[in-house]
Amino acid sequence: MNILQILPELNVGGVETGTLDLAKYLVRAGHKAIVVSAGGDLVRELESSGAVHYQLSVNKKSLFTMIKTVPLVAQVIKKEQIDIVHARSRVPAWIAYFACRKTRCVFITTCHGYYSKHIFSYVMGWAKRVIVLSNVIARHMIEDFSVAHERIRLIPRSVDLERFKYLSPDKKRKKEFNVGMIARMTPIKGHLHFIKAMARASRTIPQLKIWIIGDAPSSRQGYKEQIQVLVKRLGLWHNTQFLGTQRDIPAILAHLDLLVVPTTTQEAFGRVIIEAQAAGVPVIATKVGGIVDIIEEGKTGLLVSPEDHTAIAEATIKIFKDPALARRLSESALEKVKEKYNLELMFKSTLGVYKDALENFKILIIKFSSLGDIILSTNAIKAIREKFPLPHYKISLLVSDECKEVLLGCPYIDELLVCDFKNKDKGLKGLLGLGAILRKKYFDKVVDLQNNQRSHLLSRLSLALERYGYDKKFGFLLNYRIKDKKPIIDPLTHQFRILKMLGIEFDRINLELWPALGDQNYIEELFSSEWVSKNQRFVGINISASRKWLTKNWPLSYITRLCEELSRLDMRVIITGSEKDLDDANILISSLKSAKPINACGKTTVNQLAALIKRCSAYISPDSAPLHIAAAVGTPFIGLFGPTDPRRHIAPVKNCIVIKKDLSCSPCYKPKCKSKKCMQMISHQEVLEALDKLLAK
Incomplete structure (x- = not known):
């Protein structure tokens, strides 16, 4: 793999050290390691390990600089043929995110901090995988930044046990009791509380020595002066050493009797804690953020409330007075470090x-x-599943609420997403909300089989890197699109033209439906109540295509005549339709003289209707969904077409007969018509003859 890590600078720090260690491991494991940063003290060590460094301005919070840097990072991605871009801080993450969109490269982030809920921080949750250092950060990203749980990966920081050698507190203890704090000088690290605690502890520990390791950034020099003033005011100046930034942390820890981590805000992890524990240094820390994942109170360290210098002082005195406790804490902590925070485990997990x-x-x-x-x-749908099988591909399908039932049993999809454009997803607000849900799920590909303005917009709002469909209105929102050809083609071929862009060929007709056993039993009970024998042949007739498309309906009087003819041929008829068709069905049944059809209008769900149609010897319907149900369950059918073109709307199956009259006005695709001549010209006798041919096959 070719991995690019991007971070602000390569100077001394937890993030920087982790980046360097990972780059070294990647090179040793035979991968290509690239690091992009604004430079720093660790660059030479990085390059000597075999990794490649690019120095770019990825550390400046300037919108102009960030925009200017995006194409430069994209060039690096293309030049080095990068597979993964791993961002470790917010400014570089913004740059990397857009560079990855540009190059369609996989984007990953590591959340090294407890970020404020600000628009600037959201990019850390926009990655395909979001690595967090602790459970606290995981919850923070899920709850405050709406990152899906399935995209979160917990990988704690680690420590190099070869560098940080364990030395028991017993062997370190001398006259002087050295208490240290290792952190950048910023207010959230709690230096002032640490100094106040040490002043209190010094009354009990006469040989107390205070080590402050770390320096203040240029923007925090005032805070550094504030710390120094407090040290002098509390009379600790001669007890305190300001050691500044140190590279050799193992050497520092080798001389410490105790480490204090007095952070005042949510800490992502606290790498210095596990480094101290690996070196045998007992730790006192505040109960914030990821620290509680590392330290088990009284077993692997001591925990105190944040900003409580009295509690820090008391814990310090406790460790000083009880060497056995210090030893027990350090030994237990070491075992946990070996088990959970070793370097090899972090590398393998990453x-x-x-x-x-x-x-x-x-x-x-x-x-x-x-x-x-x-x-x-x-x-x-089945062809897509065959092309992209489990376990490496998860397929979701977005369907409307009124049509969801037909797909509930579909074995080719892993997740059914339901939208309701009449209620909760209504209007622009609903559409944007639905887009946010899709973004959260982080789809790699979108296949738009709906191909209208709304579906194209949702495809784009999902932010999927690959979006496939027809180049219709709003088609520019898709990045893999084809023109809708003018020659008339059947609906299956029409869909597979999109799938061809995914390398899927249309090689067979394979419509399916998945009625459950309960649906089949329901139909058997319905037939039993109507005294239908298992050997009896019966024909299903769909009484109406649509209340909106009255031009599609075959005249009710023609259905009446057909029912009478079928009765004379000893063929039972079952009438299907919706609840809205019940009045027409009752009129039909009351007008019959000898025929005794079964009235199933409004009595079936979609899947129950599929089970019913499957039991029919043949099925007759105008252009509507039940026609396609018959095709899916393999029942021979007769399609009656008038205002629509069967070449565009019917699956090219063999066991069907289509009846359509060629009129100068047809197909008109008009839902209303005064004459409805195209459907009236289809006689019941013509349908009867077609049925005879169909059953003869």
Whole structure:
């Protein structure tokens, strides 16, 4: 793998050391390690290990500089053929994010801090995988930045046990009792509370020596002076050493009897704690952030409340007076460090995250409606699953609430996402909210089988790197698109033109539906109540196509005649339709003389209707969803077409007959018509003859 890490600078610090250690490991493991930073003291050591460094201005919080740096980082990604970009701080993360969008490279972040809930911090949660150092940071990213739990990876910082050699507190203890604090000089690190605590402790520990390791950044020189003034005012100047920034932390720890970490705010982890524990130094720390993951109170260290200098002083005195306690704490802490915070474990875990991000993908299929079109999409859905199998590909499908039932049993999707454009997802606000949900799930590919303005917009709002569909209105929002050709093609071929961009060929017709056993039993009970024998042949007739598309409906009087003819041929009829069709069904049944059809209008769900149609010897319907259900369950059917073109709307299956009259005005695609001549010209006798041919096959 070719891995690029990006961070502000390569100077001394926990993030910088971790970056350097990981780069060395990647090189040793045979991978290419690239680091982009603004430079620093660790660059020479990095390059001597075999890693490559690019010095760019990725440390400046200047919008102009950040925008200017994006193409430069993108050039590095292309030149080095980078597989993963791993950002370790917010400014570099913004630059890396847009560089990755530009190059379609995998983007990963590590959250090294407890970030304020500010727009500037959100980019840390926009990665395919978000590495956190502690459970506290994980909860913070999930709750405050809406990062999906499935994208979070917990990898604590680690310590090099070869560098930090364990030395028992017993062997270190001399006349002087050395208490140290290792941290940058910033207010959140709690230096002032530490000094006050040491002043109190010094009354009991006469040979107390205070070591302050770390310096203040240029913007915090005033804070450094404030610390020094406090040290002098409390009479600790001769007891205190300001050692500044130190590279050789193991040497410092080898002389410390106690480390205090008095952080006042949420700490992401606290690398210095595990370094001290590896070196045998007992630790007192505040109960904040990731520190509580590391220290088990009274077992691997002592915990105190933040900003409580009295508690720090008392804990310090406790350690001083009880060498046995110091030894027990250090021994228990060492065992935990060896088990959970060793360098090799961190490296392997990070490498595992990289492999996971490169090998596992999420695909979103968008198909809201209509019911018939969704049934026709099952061929494409299965083909997508066959091309992108488990376990490395997870497929989600976005469907409308009114059509979700048909896909509940689909074995080719891993997650069904339901939208409701009539209620909760209504309007622009609802659409943006739905887009936010899709972004949170972090899809790698979107296959838009709906192909309208709304679906194209949602494809773009998902921020998926690859978005496939037809180049219609708003088609510019897709980055893999094709023109909708003018020649008339069947709906399956039409869908597979999109899938061809994914390397999927249309090689067979394979529509499917998945009625459950309960649906089948329901239909058997319905038939039993109507005295239908298992050997009896019966024909299903869909009484109506749509209340909105009245032009699609076959005249009720024609259905009446057909029912009478079928009765004379000893064929039972079952009438299907929705609850809205009940009045027409009752009129039909009351007008029949000899035929005794079964009225199933409004009595079935979609999957129950599929089980019903599967039991039919044949099925007759105008252009509507039940026609496609028949095709999916393998029941021979007759399609009655008038205002629409069957070449565009019917699956090219073999066991069907389409009846359509060629009129100068057809297909008109008009839902209303005064004459409805195209459907009235289809006689019941013509349908009967077609049925005879179909059953003869």
